[in-house]
Amino acid sequence: MSTDTILIGHGAGGMLSHKLVHELFLKHFKNKQLAGLSDATIVKTTSHTAFTTDSYVVDPIIFPGGDIGKLAVSGTVNDLLVSGALPQYLSAGFIIEEGLPMETLEQIVKSMAREAKHAGVEIVTGDTKVVKRGQCDKLFINTSGIGKGIENMEHLWKKPELKAGDKVLVSGYLGDHAITILAARNNITFEEEIVSDAAPLNNLILPLFENFGHSIRFMRDITRGGLATILNEICEHKNIGVELNESLLPVRNEVKGICEIFGYDPLYLANEGKVMMIVEQNAAEAVLEKMKESDLGRYCAMVGEITSSFPGKVRQLSVIGGSRIVDMLQGEMLPRIC
Amino acid sequence: MLKYLDEYRDKDLAQNLVAQINYASKKSIRIMEVCGGHTMAIRKYGIQNLLPPTIKLLSGPGCPVCVTSRSFIDKAIAYSAMPDIIITTYGDLMRVPGTSSSLLKEKARGADVRIVVSTLDAVKIAKENPEKTVIFLGIGFETTTPPTAIAVLEASKIKLKNFLILSAHKLMPPAMAALIDEGTLIDAYIGPGHVSTIAGSKIYKPLVNQYDISVVISGFEPVDILQSIWMLVKQIESGIPSVEIQYSRAVSQEGNLKAQNLVNDVFEPCTAFWRGLGAIPKSGLKLKPEYNSFEAESLLPLEIAEKPEPKGCLCGQILKGQKIPTDCKLFGKTCTPEKPVGACMVSDEGTCAAYFKYNDY
Amino acid sequence: MCLSVPAKILNIEGSNAKATVGGSIINVSLQLVENIEIGDYVLVHTGFALEKIDAKTARETLAMLTSMVEENPEDMIRFIEI
Numbered sequence: 001m002s003t004d005t006i007l008i009g010h011g012a013g014g015m016l017s018h019k020l021v022h023e024l025f026l027k028h029f030k031n032k033q034l035a036g037l038s039d040a041t042i043v044k045t046t047s048h049t050a051f052t053t054d055s056y057v058v059d060p061i062i063f064p065g066g067d068i069g070k071l072a073v074s075g076t077v078n079d080l081l082v083s084g085a086l087p088q089y090l091s092a093g094f095i096i097e098e099g100l101p102m103e104t105l106e107q108i109v110k111s112m113a114r115e116a117k118h119a120g121v122e123i124v125t126g127d128t129k130v131v132k133r134g135q136c137d138k139l140f141i142n143t144s145g146i147g148k149g150i151e152n153m154e155h156l157w158k159k160p161e162l163k164a165g166d167k168v169l170v171s172g173y174l175g176d177h178a179i180t181i182l183a184a185r186n187n188i189t190f191e192e193e194i195v196s197d198a199a200p201l202n203n204l205i206l207p208l209f210e211n212f213g214h215s216i217r218f219m220r221d222i223t224r225g226g227l228a229t230i231l232n233e234i235c236e237h238k239n240i241g242v243e244l245n246e247s248l249l250p251v252r253n254e255v256k257g258i259c260e261i262f263g264y265d266p267l268y269l270a271n272e273g274k275v276m277m278i279v280e281q282n283a284a285e286a287v288l289e290k291m292k293e294s295d296l297g298r299y300c301a302m303v304g305e306i307t308s309s310f311p312g313k314v315r316q317l318s319v320i321g322g323s324r325i326v327d328m329l330q331g332e333m334l335p336r337i338c
Numbered sequence: 339m340l341k342y343l344d345e346y347r348d349k350d351l352a353q354n355l356v357a358q359i360n361y362a363s364k365k366s367i368r369i370m371e372v373c374g375g376h377t378m379a380i381r382k383y384g385i386q387n388l389l390p391p392t393i394k395l396l397s398g399p400g401c402p403v404c405v406t407s408r409s410f411i412d413k414a415i416a417y418s419a420m421p422d423i424i425i426t427t428y429g430d431l432m433r434v435p436g437t438s439s440s441l442l443k444e445k446a447r448g449a450d451v452r453i454v455v456s457t458l459d460a461v462k463i464a465k466e467n468p469e470k471t472v473i474f475l476g477i478g479f480e481t482t483t484p485p486t487a488i489a490v491l492e493a494s495k496i497k498l499k500n501f502l503i504l505s506a507h508k509l510m511p512p513a514m515a516a517l518i519d520e521g522t523l524i525d526a527y528i529g530p531g532h533v534s535t536i537a538g539s540k541i542y543k544p545l546v547n548q549y550d551i552s553v554v555i556s557g558f559e560p561v562d563i564l565q566s567i568w569m570l571v572k573q574i575e576s577g578i579p580s581v582e583i584q585y586s587r588a589v590s591q592e593g594n595l596k597a598q599n600l601v602n603d604v605f606e607p608c609t610a611f612w613r614g615l616g617a618i619p620k621s622g623l624k625l626k627p628e629y630n631s632f633e634a635e636s637l638l639p640l641e642i643a644e645k646p647e648p649k650g651c652l653c654g655q656i657l658k659g660q661k662i663p664t665d666c667k668l669f670g671k672t673c674t675p676e677k678p679v680g681a682c683m684v685s686d687e688g689t690c691a692a693y694f695k696y697n698d699y
Numbered sequence: 700m701c702l703s704v705p706a707k708i709l710n711i712e713g714s715n716a717k718a719t720v721g722g723s724i725i726n727v728s729l730q731l732v733e734n735i736e737i738g739d740y741v742l743v744h745t746g747f748a749l750e751k752i753d754a755k756t757a758r759e760t761l762a763m764l765t766s767m768v769e770e771n772p773e774d775m776i777r778f779i780e781i
Contacts, residue, residue: 179723183723187726188723188724188725189723189724190722190723190724191719191722191723191724192722194723252721252722253721253722254721254722254723255721255723256721257704257719257720257721257722257723258720258723260702260704260720260721261702261704261720261723261725261743263702336702337701337702337744337745338701338702
């Protein structure tokens with residue numbers, strides 16, 4: 001590589017841009033479509049195509065268990081999966097702050113290539129812009145994704161139909177990602193390292209689709225806003241509610257500890273490799289068993305159920321047996337002293 | 339398992355205490371938890387739904403954010419608009435509305451406002467930015483004041499010239515007395531646990547002597563709170579009010595003398611303005627004259643007056659336990675956690691926010 | 700008010716300590732307390748230890764509450780409908 005730092009010139013369209021594209025992006029994302037470098041890529045899709053987009057900003061851009069590139073691939077892949085689609089193609093748009101070390105960028109691009117391979121998707125189109133110092137924070141990435149609708153999961157393409165008694169399942173420990181990032185920013189360490197859970201969830205989700213199809217009524221990846229926010233969204237304007245059981249929530253001790261220190265609630269913490277699903281009650285146990293076969297679902301748990309007793313609301317039964325309403329996250333979570 | 343937390347979240351112990359309370363409670367009584375942390379825990383664990391109808395829980399003024407006056411926020415915002423100023427604050431204050439803005443909004447508009455989780459972080463920021471003036475917003479009661487005192491002493495020791503305090507530190511007992519003086523009808527206080535860790539149970543003795551009111555100093559876990567309620571019920575049924583300590587693993591009669599001495603070295607009592615309660619003599623703390631060079635208002639004088647409460651807002655009466663949030667016409671309509679009008683909605687621990695979050699209403 | 704967390708002291712250097720809450724390690728200033736040793740639990744508020752937790756008293760309180768549960772005849776426990 002000709003320079004060790006990203007310069008404004010890398011986004012100017014000249015020789016520096018050309019080199020960046022060839023010596024970094026093409027080198028790592030190698031595939032036929034991208035190699036053509038045309039203004040648009042032609043891909044083959046099916047009659048039902050899922051299409052999604054998401055932008056990724058995170059500080060720090062590299063953290064224990066992953067980096068912004070891993071987030072950008074797995075986040076979009078997971079959005080497709082939980083919508084009942086098989087991820088196929090991604091786009092990748094980079095907004096880079098001048099001064100970013102080339103080595104850091106390469107590390108992130110490599111990580112994207114690795115996760116894409118892992119998730120069975122190809123990065124088939126992309127774009128790079130470089131902005132002046134201070135106009136973005138090191139690196140922002142946007143990925144869009146295209147996926148093939150999975151035939152027996154077409155009920156996930158539509159509004160979910162939920163019934164009282166359906167079970168609420170989560171695929172593992174809540175809050176690992178949020179706490180990893182928080183710890184990295186606040187000089188908190190761990191007795192045993194906690195890492196971000198960012199991961200593409202193909203190996204967890206696809207076997208569930210295959211085995212349980214219609215018994216899986218609804219699925220969503222639990223990202224910003226946490227489990228509480230998703231559950232509130234599905235209850236809104238519906239004649240059903242959700243009853244959670246606090247003692248069943250899978251939360252690591254370390255994450256609980258940090259929540260105690262900063263006054264956070266694990267129900268609102270962000271995850272990057274966890275799904276919440278609502279499953280027909282008779283299938284719930286079998287779905288949990290299947291999830292446990294994957295490393296990604298080893299700590300899955302049934303945490304609550306759909307109820308008709310208090311429509312539109314999410315309630316949580318506390319560890320001592322009292323109950324309370326769980327609402328959506330209000331604004332940004334700030335550390336508290338009281 | 340989290341030691342000293344999870345043991346006190348045990349369902350069997352909690353349910354047994356609920357049974358004991360039911361068994362012991364005959365008279366109708368009104369218990370006020372002065373501390374916002376208790377309000378929060380009561381709602382979070384659904385404790386109020388477990389008590390017999392004879393017991394009514396009221397939330398008092400013990401959330402430092404709730405009682406911080408609008409003019410204090412206005413002053414902080416005015417400072418944040420001056421050149422070369424860094425405002426440092428605990429996260430709790432960020433959303434609190436001043437007259438027309440909040441620190442969160444000012445930060446978004448470009449003011450240098452930084453959230454710290456310790457006063458020592460604020461001192462560190464001052465050390466690292468010698469060309470700027472760092473103002474730390476000192477809020478909180480007996481628990482939170484010693485760390486501010488340490489910061490002042492540290493800054494004084496290393497001769498920091500660019501570190502200032504804007505103090506809204508407050509003392510709990512004068513407010514607890516003022517509430518009763520103003521006609522708040524209560525039989526007992528659930529005493530603030532961590533305030534008492536520092537100040538000791540002795541600070542409530544005059545209150546009990548003067549007003550014949552029961553006080554039990556409580557920890558913050560559900561079993562702690564239920565045990566405290568049980569102790570209060572027994573105390574009231576027996577007819578002899580006193581100060582008892584439920585939270586004995588962390589509270590003594592004398593409290594933490596080292597911390598008390600540090601605070602006395604740096605601060606002296608002053609009249610403080612409480613949102614909702616007004617001015618209460620000797621209920622606040624300001625820096626002693628020898629630490630004047632760290633006092634923001636001495637070095638950078640501002641002219642900002644106290645202002646009346648927003649129209650229709652019942653925060654004052656709610657803080658006194660005379661009204662409940664649902665009595666307020668603004669509650670849940672124009673006043674929500676997203677767009678708070680009164681301070682009781684601003685803090686997560688505010689009475690209105692806790693009602694909004696955890697109650698059906 | 701005053702969020703404080705019980706944390707176990709792991710090591711001490713002068714007036715600074717590292718302490719763990721469920722495996723998460725934080726920095727704690729010991730400037731407000733005296734005679735703290737490794738292994739003690741302290742209450743931490745805004746990065747400062749406020750007081751050592753009295754292990755003996757804590758054990759006694761819990762033992763008292765636990766024995767109450769054991770002594771209680773079943774029929775006295777009126778569980779509240781939830």
